[in-house]
Amino acid sequence: MKLAIRHSCADFDSYRAARVKSLFNCEDAAAFQLDAELPIEDAAWSVGVIVGPSGSGKSSLGAAVWGEGAFWHPQWPADAPIxxxxxxxxxxxxxxxxxxxxxxGSVPAWLRPYAVLSNGERFRADLARLIAEAPPRAVVDEFSSVVDRQIACVGALAFAKAWRRTRGQAVLLSCHRDILDWIEPDWIFDTATAQFERAPAGSRLRRRPSFELEIAETSWEYWPAFEPHHYLKLPRMIAARCYVGTISGLPVAHVAFSTRPGLVEARACRLVVMPEWQGAGVGLRFLNAICERWRRGENRFGLPLPTLFHTSHPGLCDALRRDRNWTQVSATLAGAHKGRSAASMALSQQRGRVVTVGGGFGGHFRAVQGFRYLGREDAACA
Incomplete structure (x- = not known):
């Protein structure tokens, strides 16, 4: 595919224009030319990147590849949540x-209109619509240009993984080079050097950066930073110990562990991954690592215990079902009878077992699904 970009405009001769030409020896600013050869006519690729500085012809090349109609510009309603x-x-x-x-993955953000989202949330919401609607071809201009670079890199990683599952083709236009390794594109065209690179069949041009997640056992001191990003507002687990995952010293993931009566099983809850790291695959690996510790008896009780985990998050449920370390053990459409729960709590208070009584638990229509961690050895035999 040979592309020739030719743009021109009026050659102004005002005083200031003439003075600029004289000062900077710029005689011809009325024409822009760019020639590029992109051998991408085949269907054996998923993600390509045109990278270069602003004004170097990225958008013009993007329009020349498949036409203006391929640009992804979703229209969002002002009176509806995303x-x-x-x-x-x-x-x-x-x-x-x-x-x-x-x-x-921040559920409260799902319930807000696009207009009130942060720049980072808008960036990811646009990509989510692209993934869901999955056109066969799409050009995304200014990819990651308006967001924090940490969010940009992890968002690029998450998008590339999800887009490849759609079997479509996407051309990303960006002036930032820090995302290239995270995307692992099939090809890159650099408008600054007019160089085209394409990976051999079955491989990628770049290797995704690695990062080390360190896990520490704590109490609840880190929870206030994570709580706004959890989809439920519930009291803290009784007698629980918390685990926090950090990357380069920054808190990234959180989960709490307690035990069921009789010390027969552990129970994990309050799993949260910070928004800037959602989509990088941190959450499930973090949870699995701690569940494996408990399975081997590396806990304050010194007992090898399996772990039970409940969630309503559809994406996390799907991930747990795909992971052979886990097996699904329950699925409930609605919570228990709230009146019976309140009566039971009142009786417990009368017997001196609790200090305060709320309105009871249950009565919701939250589809809670339960999973049990099998462990690596058991999973291999499942």
Whole structure:
């Protein structure tokens, strides 16, 4: 595919224009030319990147590849949450999976209109719609240009993984080179050097950066930083110990562990990954590592215990079902009878077992699904 970009405009001769030409020896600013050869006509690739400084012809090349109609410019309703705007005629689970797959796993954000989201959330919401609607070809201009670079890199990683599952082709236009390794593109064209690179079949041009997640056992001192990003507002688990995962000293992931009566099983809850790291695959690996510790008896009780974990998050449920370390053990559409729960709590207070009584638990329509950690040895035999 040979592309020739030719742009021109009027050659102004005002006083200031003439003075600029004289000062900077710039006689011809009315024409822009760029020639590029992109051998991408085949279907054996998923993600390509055109990278270069602003004004170097990236958008013009993007339009020349498949036409202006291929540019991805989603229109968002002002009076509806983003969960309603993402493929409204499609499957609900597919919409939530698209949001989770690009790292927008913060459930409260799903219930807000696009206009009130942060720049980072908008960036990921746009990508989620692209994943959900999955056009066969798409050009994304200014990819990651308006977001924090940490969010940009992890968001690029998450998008590339999810987009490849759609079997479509996407050309990303960006002036930032820090995302290239995270995307692992099939090809790159650099407008600054007019150089084209394409990976051999079955491989990628760049290698995704590695990072080390360190895990520490703590109490609840880190929870206030994570709590706003958890989809439920519940009291802290009784007699629980918490674990925090850090990358380069920064808190990234959190989970709490307690035990069920009789010390027969551990129970994990309050799993949260910070928004800037959602989509990088941190959460499940973090949870698995701690569940494996408990399975081997590396806990304050010194007992090898399996772990039970409940969640309502559709994306996390799907991930746990795909992971051979886990098996699903329950699925409940609605909570228990709230009146009976309140009566039971009142009776416990009368007997001196609790100090305060709330309104009871249950009565919701949250589809809670339960999973048990099998462990690496058991998973291999499953």
């Amino acid at each position: 969960i309603d705007a993402i493929d409204p005629a499609g499957d609900f689970n597919a919409a939530t999976a698209a949001l989770a797959s690009v790292g927008l």
